[in-house]
Amino acid sequence: MTSHLLTGIGELVTHDPRFDGPLLDAALVAEDGCVAWAGPAADAPAADRRTDLAGAAVVPGFVDSHTHLVFAGDRAAEFEARMAGTPYTGGGIATTVAATRSASDVALRARLAALAAEARAQGTTTLEIKSGYGLDVATEERLLRLAREVTVETTFLGAHVVPHGIERADYVALVTGPMLAACAPYARWADVFCEPASPVAFDGDEARVVLLAARSAGLGLRVHGNQLGPGPGAQLAVELGAASVDHCTYLSAGDVDALSGSDTVATLLPGVEFSTRSPYPDARRLLDAGVEVALASDCNPGTCFSTSMPLMIALAVREMRMTVAEALRAATLGGAHALRRDDVGHLRLGARADLAVLDAPSHRHLAYRPGVPIARGLTL
Incomplete structure (x- = not known):
């Protein structure tokens, strides 16, 4: 030795x-x-x-349990518009999908490697990476294959949004059928953007169908939930035993109670609120209720183009009433729990x-x- x-x-x-x-x-x-x-x-x-x-x-080392690092293009103009008052609805994801579908493996791999190195240079040693910018079978499979070259913590997010030109029911059938079959070999997790407040995301019933199909395929579960308004995401995550529910900005008392009695981690993404001028999650409320909390970057081209976990810690302390020790724990051990890992964090x-x-x-x-x-x- x-x-x-x-x-x-x-x-x-x-x-x-x-x-x-x-x-x-x-x-x-x-x-x-x-x-x-x-x-x-x-x-x-x-x-x-x-x-x-x-x-x-x-x-x-920081455990960044929520990122979207495989993509092409950027959405700087969208960010500028938000700073001028345009609200975020999730619709801008289509811009990234178009750029990503047309990008080569070489270009996507180079961007991914650069972002992973950028994260490591700031102390991140474990990364989760989602797909979700393909929204067709071939591209979703490609994104997960590339992500698997960087990390074992890969997440199938075909249910990111419903792409333009396809009926909602048909897309859910695609995600839970041929797309899941193609992507499952490259994924450890499956995720869904459960957000009734967004016209392009998935409601509770649709999210349940996606998550149950993913679980049957042997994948662990994660949920994007309660970001843009109240919704069923948090309680659905708890009911189905998801490892985490991420965003958690709009939680009811019942949501907090459900989380506090579960093994589902509430992953908070303060870089998103910083980049969208949205209300921050109430971390203090969650911590005081005994909920396990993680911090992650949500690095993506639309709502938080940052790989910096130290920035997330600083925002959590300044804006979410966490102590420095609580924020550091959430960015390390909390993130490990969100990935159900006991060897890191x-x-x-x-x-x-x-x-x-x-x-x-x-x-x-x-x-x-x-x-x-x-x-x-x-x-x-």
Whole structure:
């Protein structure tokens, strides 16, 4: 076995219940890519390699459990229009679909690689990537095949919106039939945009049909829900045992109660509210009710073209009344729970040695220095 000692860690956040909060003047040993020891630097064992971080803080690598990184083109003009007052309805997705269908594998792969590298440069070590910009069998399969080259956390989102020129019932039949059959081999998850407030998204009955078909095909479930208005997404996610319901801006008391008694994670995407001038989710309400909360970027060309998980942490602290420690946990361990992973999002013994090294003395600087590139991903 090959071991690597990181020492000179000014502050080490592990999410390990053995420790009462962050460790100061700490060290960590990894063996063959997994955490083998963590504790005070003075007690660190010998290792084959040694790196002194000279007082930098170390936290678990960020787990971005909601992204749409395989696409072509951009929607900068749409963003500019929203900043001038045009509301978001989901209709702009068609622009990205047209660009993505016409793009080559080479172009899509290059964009995907650039965005994945950009995320890692800011501390993200685990990514989920959705399809959803093909909306036909061949392109959806292609997008998932490309995403699988980057991550095992791939999500089939054929039920993103109903494309122009096809009846709703016919499209649901396509998604749950030939499209699902073609895409399932490349996907771990299936998702649906359950949003009755949008004319192009799916209502509760349609979403149920999609999710049940995906579950029968062996895929885990995720839900886009309650983003644009009240709706059945959150409770449908809980009922069907989905790993997460994402957005969660408009939740009723019943939605919160259902989530608090379930294993479904509420994934919050504050970059979307920042980029659409929409109300932020009430994270404090969810946390106080005992709901498991994750933070993710939702990086996509229409409503949040950012891969920066540190930005999401800063927004959660500034706009959603989360403490820095709560936001960091949501961006690491919460995201891991949203992907039903127990090997990432923390630095307990046996975890993957996926780290974010901060050019700062404390994790507090993730919110204290918004927009400054102080984090970088490191896998030992």
